[in-house]
Amino acid sequence: MAWLHTAGQPAxxxxxxxxxxxxxxGALFDLASPGVGAWPLMLPGIALMLAAWWQQRIGVxxxxxxxxxxSYWLLHISWLTLYLGPLPWIGLAGVMTxxxxxxxxxxxxxxxxxxxxxxxxxxxxxWLVPAQALSAAGLWxxxxxxxxxxxxxxxxxxxxxxxxxESPWNALVSWTGFAGFSGxxxxxxxxxxxxxxxxxxxxRMTPRRRVVGLGVTAAVVAAAAFVPPxxxxxxxxxxxxxxxxxxxxxxxxxxxxxxxxxxxxxxTEELLDELEVAGERVDLIVWPENSAEFDLxxxxxxxxxxxxLSARADAPIVVGTILQDFTPETPEGTYSNSVVVVDRFGVxxxxxxxxxxxxxxxYMPNRDFFHMLAPDLVDLVQLEYTPGERSSVLAAETxxxxxxxxxxxxxxxxxxxxxxxxxxxxxxxxxxxxNNADFGRTDQSAQQLAIARLRAIESGRSLVNxxxxxxSAIVLPNGRSADALTPFTRDAMVADxxxxxxxxxxxxxxxxxxxxxxxxxxxxxxxxxxxxxxxxGSRKRNDPAA
Numbered sequence: 001m002a003w004l005h006t007a008g009q010p011a012x013x014x015x016x017x018x019x020x021x022x023x024x025x026g027a028l029f030d031l032a033s034p035g036v037g038a039w040p041l042m043l044p045g046i047a048l049m050l051a052a053w054w055q056q057r058i059g060v061x062x063x064x065x066x067x068x069x070x071s072y073w074l075l076h077i078s079w080l081t082l083y084l085g086p087l088p089w090i091g092l093a094g095v096m097t098x099x100x101x102x103x104x105x106x107x108x109x110x111x112x113x114x115x116x117x118x119x120x121x122x123x124x125x126x127w128l129v130p131a132q133a134l135s136a137a138g139l140w141x142x143x144x145x146x147x148x149x150x151x152x153x154x155x156x157x158x159x160x161x162x163x164x165x166e167s168p169w170n171a172l173v174s175w176t177g178f179a180g181f182s183g184x185x186x187x188x189x190x191x192x193x194x195x196x197x198x199x200x201x202x203x204r205m206t207p208r209r210r211v212v213g214l215g216v217t218a219a220v221v222a223a224a225a226f227v228p229p230x231x232x233x234x235x236x237x238x239x240x241x242x243x244x245x246x247x248x249x250x251x252x253x254x255x256x257x258x259x260x261x262x263x264x265x266x267x268t269e270e271l272l273d274e275l276e277v278a279g280e281r282v283d284l285i286v287w288p289e290n291s292a293e294f295d296l297x298x299x300x301x302x303x304x305x306x307x308x309l310s311a312r313a314d315a316p317i318v319v320g321t322i323l324q325d326f327t328p329e330t331p332e333g334t335y336s337n338s339v340v341v342v343d344r345f346g347v348x349x350x351x352x353x354x355x356x357x358x359x360x361x362x363y364m365p366n367r368d369f370f371h372m373l374a375p376d377l378v379d380l381v382q383l384e385y386t387p388g389e390r391s392s393v394l395a396a397e398t399x400x401x402x403x404x405x406x407x408x409x410x411x412x413x414x415x416x417x418x419x420x421x422x423x424x425x426x427x428x429x430x431x432x433x434x435n436n437a438d439f440g441r442t443d444q445s446a447q448q449l450a451i452a453r454l455r456a457i458e459s460g461r462s463l464v465n466x467x468x469x470x471x472s473a474i475v476l477p478n479g480r481s482a483d484a485l486t487p488f489t490r491d492a493m494v495a496d497x498x499x500x501x502x503x504x505x506x507x508x509x510x511x512x513x514x515x516x517x518x519x520x521x522x523x524x525x526x527x528x529x530x531x532x533x534x535x536x537g538s539r540k541r542n543d544p545a546a
Contacts, residue, residue: 002014003016003017004017004198006198006200009200010055010111010112010115010116010119010200011055011197011198011199011200012054012055012056012057012060012112013051013052013054013056015060015063018051018052018053018056018060018061018063018064019052019060019063019064019067020067021048021049021051021052021064022048022049022052022053022064022065022067022068022071022104023067023068023070023071024048024071025044025045025046025047025048025049025050025051025052025068025071026045026049026067026068026069026070026071026072026073026075026100027045027071027072027075028041028042028044028045028048029041029042029045029046029049029072029163030045030071030072030075030076031045032045032163033076033158033162033163033443033447033450034162034163034165034443034446034447034449034450035442035443035446035447036443037163037166037446039163039164039166039167042160042163042164042185043189043192046160046185046186046189047189047192047193049064049068049104050107050136050186050189050190050193051193052064052067052068052104053065053103053104053105053107053108053111054107054108054111054132054193054194054197055108055111055112055115055197056104056108056111056112057108057112058105058108058109060108061104061105061107061108061109062101062104062105064104065097065100065101065102065103065104065105066097066100066101066104068100068104069093069096069097069098069099069100069101070093070097072100072158073092073093073096073097073100073158074089074090074093076157076158076443076447077089077092077093077096077157077444078442078443079439079440079442079443079444080092080439082438082439082440082442083250083251083252083438083440084377084380085377087374087377088360088377092155095151095155096147096155096157096158099143099146099147100143102143103139103140103143106139106525107135107136107139107140109525109528109529109532110132110135110136110139110521110524110525110527110528111132111135111136111528112528112531112532113527113528113529113530113531113532114128114131114132114135114524114527114528114531115128115132115199115531116531116532116534117527117528117530117531117534118131118203118531120531120534122203125199125203126203128194128199129191129194129195129205129213131524131527132190132194132524133187133190133191133193133194134187134190134520134524135520135521135523135524135525135527135528136186136187136190136193136521136524137183137184137186137187137190137517137520137521138183138517138518138519138520138521138522138523138524139521139524139525140160140182140183140186140521141179141182141183141186141514141517141518141521142517142518142521142522144156144159144160144179144182145179145514145518148414148415148416152359152360152365153356153359156414156415156416157414157447159178159182160181160182160185160186161173161178161181161182161185161454162447162450162451162454163450164181164185165450165451165453165454165479166450166453166479168225168226169185169221169224169225169227170453170454170457170479171227171228171229171230171457171478171479172184172224172227173454173457173458173506174229174230174457174458174459174460174504174505174506175227175230175504175505175506175509176505176506176509176510176513177416177458177506177507177509177510177511177513177514178416178419178454178458178506178510179416179510179513179514179517180506180509180510180513180514180516180517181454182517183513183517184224188217188220188221191213191217192214192217195210195213195214195217196210196214229457229460229477229478229479230460230504230505230506231460231477232460232461232477232500232501232502232503232504233500233501233502234498234499234500235428235499235500235501236400236401236428236498236499237400237496237497237498237499238283238284238398238400238403238428238429238496238497238498238499239281239282239283239284239494239495239496239497240282240283240284240285240286240429240462240464240474240494240495240496240497241271241282241284241285241286241315241492241493241494242285242286242287242464242466242472242474242492242493243264243267243268243271243285243286243287243288243291243466243492244267244288244466244467244468244469244470244472244485244489244490244491244492244493245260245263245264245266245267245287245288245291245468245490246263246267246468246469246470246488246489246490246491247259247260247263247264247291247437247468247469248260248263248437249290249435249437249468249469250437250438250440251380251438253437257293258293258302260290260291260293260468261291261292261293261302263490264287264288264291264292265305265306265309266490267490267491267492268285268287268309268313268317268492269309270490270492271285271492271494272309272312272313274492275313275494280494281313281314281315281399282313282315282494283315283398283399283400283403284315284316284317284318284396284398284403284405285309285310285313285315285316285317285318286317286318286431286433286464286466287317287318287319287320287433287466288320288433288434288435288466288467288468288472289320289337289339289409289410289433289434289435289467289468290320290321290322290337290435290468291319291320291321291433291468292306292319292320292321293321293322294321294322295321295322295323295324296319296321296323296340296342296347297321297323297340297347303342303346303347304346306319306342307342307343307344307345307346310342310343310344311344314344314399315398315399316341316342316343316348316396316397316398317341317342317343318339318340318341318342318394318396318405318407318431318433319339319340319341319342320337320338320339320409320433320435321338321339321340322335322336322337322338322383323335323336323338323340323351323353324336334384334386335383335384335385335386336353336354336385336386336388337353337354337357337362337385337409337410338351338352338353338354338388338409339351339352339394339407339409339431339433341394341395341396343396343397348396350394350395350396351390351394352388352390352391352392352393352394352407352409353386353387353388353389353390354385354387354388354409354410354412355387355388355389355392355412355415355418355421356387356411356412356415356418357385357386357387358410358411360381361381362381362383362385363381363383363384363385363386364378364381364384391425392406392407392408392418392421392422392425392427393405393406393407393422393425393426393427394407394431403428403429403499404425404426404427404428404429405427405428405429405430405431406421406422406423406425406427406429406430406431406459406461407422407430407431407433408422408430408431408432408455409432409433409434410432410433410434410435410448411448413432413434413448413451413452413455413465414448414451416510416511416514419455419458419459419507420507420510420511422459423459423461423503423504423507424503426501427459427461428461428499428500428501429461429462429463429464429497429499429500430455430456430459430461430462430463430464431463431464431466432452432455432463432464432465432466433466434448434465434466434467434468435467435468435469436448436467436468436469436470436471437468437469441487441488445467445469445470445471445487446471448465448471449465449471449473452465452473452475453473453475453479454479456475456476456477456479457477457478457479457506458504458506458507458510459477459504459506459507460477460500460502460503460504460506460507461477461500462474462475462476462477462482462497462498462499463475466493467487469487469488470485470486470487470488470489471484471485471487472484472485472487472493473485473493474493474495474497476497476498477498477500482495482496482497483495
């Protein structure tokens with residue numbers, strides 16, 4: 001077969017098949033993600049990428065990794081171009097593609113080396129499929145963990161499990177955590193690739209064993225769809241409301257100072273009017289990120305307006321605001337992207353500062369260097385937000401008693417350490433205030449909501465994902481939406497949600513599963529390197545001229 005090289009070496013796709021296959025796989029993986037949301041396309045998407053790298057020569061594998069990374073990331077984060085143009089889009093997609101190039105190369109080396117090792121040692125041939133599949137999954141997780149760390153704190157977007165947020169398999173994340181879930185997803189797909197891949201040397205795999213292997217894989221995957229979510233004990237319930245102001249909150253929106261605040265005041269007044277007509281009430285009201293704009297505690301009239309609404313509702317209001325702090329060490333002041341709790345008496349002492357400000361958006365790393373490259377874009381980032389050091393949990397007194405709220409502002413939600421911190425600090429419910437106005441009607445907010453949905457399942461807690469413009473939803477611990485809002489409308493959502501205590505297996509064991517997957521990938525890579533080294537030595541002995 002001209003499209004498949006099999007003569008004397010581990011089988012691999014021809015370069016003119018591998019590179020387009022990898023590009024198609026990246027595109028399908030994007031189509032599986034929220035936005036289009038055709039999550040079954042994830043299977044052929046990841047399968048095509050793995051097939052392009054499987055037992056491949058290193059040069060072709062690197063090129064196929066480039067094709068896969070570029071096709072996926074340029075499509076997946078195209079929302080960056082809406083206001084900022086192509087430069088940030090190409091820059092971030094380029095960095096993420098480098099990680100995919102590395103994954104392609106190392107997956108090729110590992111699977112090729114393992115095949116040669118099994119060929120030279122026939123007693124190992126029966127272990128080739130699990131060795132290759134486990135190694136490929138482990139290397140995928142290793143790449144994900146790397147891209148969530150480097151550079152500048154990384155970018156924890158685009159993980160293998162994210163398209164499955166509303167699939168029958170989403171409950172698995174409550175047992176495994178995000179990294180463990182990614183590993184299982186890729187393992188299942190890698191098993192399919194490994195079972196169908198032809199063997200050109202050493203003991204052959206019989207057709208019967210291939211069919212049985214694929215059947216067992218399919219059966220295990222089907223059974224996994226019935227795994228229930230890890231549930232935590234419920235201590236109480238809370239009737240929570242969240243207000244989407246449909247504000248002009250984007251960086252280039254033409255608005256007057258206070259307009260975003262006013263939209264959320266109006267939205268809250270409309271909510272309370274409806275509740276009073278219906279004879280109902282709520283225990284807590286949540287506003288989005290930056291909804292009170294700059295320095296709420298320093299603006300007494302705005303504080304009084306929110307306090308008035310809190311008194312009218314007999315419920316605290318959680319509000320997003322930008323704060324400036326002065327200390328002897330920083331007399332010029334530091335800025336934080338924060339959330340505060342307001343009750344009938346004003347702003348309380350409960351405050352959360354965003355722990356993971358976004359580089360190139362909320363602070364500018366290496367400002368002088370990047371200013372030489374793109375001065376206009378760098379000058380847009382005027383404030384340097386400092387990472388928060390406070391507890392991730394806010395406490396508030398409600399009509400039903402005290403409640404502890406784990407808080408993750410916007411992209412904080414994608415950070416695994418933040419999820420573990422919220423559970424460790426005793427959160428009973430999770431809040432995800434966010435401002436998605438800079439991304440307009442693109443897929444970004446749907447992608448973020450999918451991540452938040454999985455975070456609710458992973459932590460076993462209800463989650464209020466409230467945006468200035470959408471997509472907003474109240475998500476239950478099982479991942480289902482208790483209420484949701486139409487994007488770009490001023491509206492409010494209300495739902496009764498459970499308050500829980502404790503930690504799920506996904507929170508407790510998640511770091512261990514991540515470490516296990518990375519260890520499997522590393523061991524597989526080491527074994528593959530041994531196989532390649534032995535293969536070269538064998539060829540030199542058989543061909544002294546080599």
